[in-house]
Amino acid sequence: MSKIYHVGIIGGGVSGVVTALQLANYGIENILFEQGASLVNGPPFCHLHAGGNLYPEISDEQCKLLMRQSIEMARLFTQSIDQRPTFISIPKSEKFEVAKIENRLNMLVEHYKQLIDEDPANAILGAPEDYYKIYSKEDLVALAEKPTVKRPNTHDEWISNAIKLIDYNKLKTPVFIVQEYGWNLFRLGAQAQIALNRTEYCSLKMNSEVTNIKDVRNLNLGYNWQICTKDSVYKVNYLVNSCGFNTGRIDDYLQLKAERLIEFKAAYVSKWQAIAGLIPELIFHGERGTSHGMVQLTPYCEDYYQIHGMTMDITLFENGVVQSKGNEVQPEFNEGIKQKLDRAWEEDEVKTRTEKAIEFVTKFVPSFKTATVGGPPMYGAQQIPGDDLNLRVGDVSFPYRSYARSEIVKASSALTAANQIILKIQEEEIIPSTLIKSNRNSFLDSISKNEIDKLASELAFQRGYPEAMAQLLIEVQ
Ligand SMILES: Cc1cc2nc3c(=O)[nH]c(=O)nc-3n(C[C@H](O)[C@H](O)[C@H](O)COP(=O)(O)OP(=O)(O)OC[C@H]3O[C@@H](n4cnc5c(N)ncnc54)[C@H](O)[C@@H]3O)c2cc1C
Structure with a gap:
């Protein structure tokens, strides 16, 4: 019988990779599907919104x-x-x-x-x-x-x-x-890619577009979802939709409605x-x-x-x-x-x-x-x-049992979303409730600056951007 993963994550943008990294940090086996050739390859980010000062119109x-x-x-x-x-x-x-x-x-x-x-x-x-x-x-x-x-x-x-x-x-x-x-998005992409390749807890499927999801929650098969790609079917207990602006496609497979x-x-x-x-x-x-x-x-x-x-x-x-x-x-x-x-x-x-x-x-x-x-x-x-163009924080929702949908508006919300998802998976007893929230990630911490410099430059080059854009103006002490 093919393997059953605790968690299947669709989408290797910042939200999906942070969820995969946090799960791996707790020793929870997960599988991450990304249709592109590298991680964190979606919409850009350049500003850490540590106070929302770019948005005079949003609430305190x-x-x-x-x-x-x-x-x-x-x-x-x-x-x-x-x-x-x-x-x-x-x-x-x-x-x-x-x-x-x-x-x-x-x-x-x-x-x-x-x-x-x-x-x-x-x-x-x-x-x-x-x-x-x-x-x-x-x-x-x-x-x-x-x-x-x-x-x-x-x-x-x-x-x-x-x-x-x-x-x-x-x-x-x-x-x-x-x-x-x-x-710097190239550096974050590099950190995530190195860390996820290094951990045995995440099975990283690059160039793998998810083409359908089958809901088998009521069939007593010992798992809840089948995730289909062009040539394989994967079994998972918990499904995370981190497809960015394509989140609605997965909702569509599950016949869910959302604004x-x-x-x-x-x-x-x-x-x-x-x-x-x-x-x-x-x-x-x-x-x-x-x-x-x-x-x-x-x-x-x-x-x-x-x-x-x-x-x-x-x-x-x-x-x-x-x-x-x-x-x-x-x-x-x-x-x-x-x-x-x-x-x-x-x-x-x-x-x-x-x-x-x-x-x-x-x-x-x-x-x-x-x-x-x-x-x-x-x-x-x-x-x-929802329908408020001024929303800057975004959210995770849990429209079905064993299904989380991450719709963050800013990259900075990714860890909050990941932690909410992990809490919900614990509540459903798919993973133990004894895990304690940690703000450090041992896989990320094990990566050297040189490794990040090298892969970040490669990612910038592959995507057609000047390699200099993968470096920091102010070196981290
Ligand atoms: C111009 C611009 C500037 C921005 N600047 C900032 C900023 O300065 N600071 C900030 O915090 N935020 C910024 N943002 C917002 C930020 O880019 C997004 O919030 C963030 O990238 C969303 O991450 P995500 O993981 O939810 O989605 P995405 O990054 O879109 O990731 C979704 C991933 O899912 C994959 N995927 C989709 N469907 C499938 C499928 N069926 N199978 C497999 N894979 C699939 C996609 O290939 C993609 O890699 C900016 C956005 C834009 C457009």
Whole structure:
């Protein structure tokens, strides 16, 4: 008789791999199916949302949850975290109020203190009093006169380097610097791939698309689900659907109904002239979907910069958001977006959108006009359970016995989702309830920096991106 696995996970994005890694850490046998050739190959991520400061419109509760979840993920995947801060500003043209941003930051400092009280190892964003720093116009004028520092160490040094490049007369003051770090997806993919290949508890099936699921829960066969690929059938007791924007396809096999949105977005890779010192990530807030949407400039190694521009001709797309309707559980994009998801971007569109993105940044960083196209876009579709496009935390649901559906909106929610799933599997007594939640993972901890550097560079190269984008600006100490 073929093997029965405790847990079968469909989808090797950040959610699926973290669930597989956590299960393996507890010695629970699982099987992970990924239709692609490598792990964590779906929609990109570059920002650790440790406080939700990129989203002035979300609730304080979502901000707190994002901070907690981000800290948990950063503790697990330390070698994928780039410890450079984020500059947060509001252009004079925008309605957002700086006072509200400041109030929220104060709330987040208190929350961060609580997290450190719970566990001192949560202090990965530095001392709570340094979580953010506020700068008046006079401060900026003074810091603009200070010499540029190649590798900044203090908030003042980061701001001083950045402010010389920014047309700050266009910004409301004060502005802020916040300990929201960068997050390198190539490195996280490499960490997960090495760790899962190393553990005997996870059977990793790459290039394996799941084409059907059979529900045999009531047939007393000693297992609950049959997972079908093109040439094999696998038996599992517990089923986890981590298919990203394709979660609805698995629901469809199981005849389940659920409301969901999916959204296609892209960020652009540019190469700028060498500048004298490192800069933080730069955020210029704006109203999403209008011609003055948010600008986000993310620094990478060797003068590569990733750009998000929250307008319809840069990061967002006409018909880029679709919703499940009527009897359909899997929303469908139009043909143009499906082509892009299949990596079939027209060269012209890459050039036009990247150049528009560069121009968009020059509104606030005039010298960025010398930047050029630096690589293919980083793009993908993400899922949002329900019908609120502003939801940033996402969720796991358990619509059937022995079935979990992970629909995280941000990569930072992956560990919370995995832990909720493991708790549910314990409640169903498929695995022992004596397992204790751990924030460390022995398989991840056993990987050396050199191994991560090497595989992360290979993954970037295989996917057509500059290998430098797989390295960190700030080496982990
Ligand atoms: C432009 C953009 C920027 C973003 N930036 C950030 C950011 O800075 N920070 C952040 O936290 N989040 C960010 N996100 C969100 C983040 O990318 C997603 O939350 C996260 O990747 C979702 O992970 P997932 O594992 O749920 O899904 P996915 O990463 O989509 O993984 C699902 C996997 O399932 C596989 N799969 C699907 N169907 C099958 C099947 N039938 N058989 C086998 N395999 C299957 C797919 O190939 C895929 O690998 C961004 C998203 C976008 C689009």
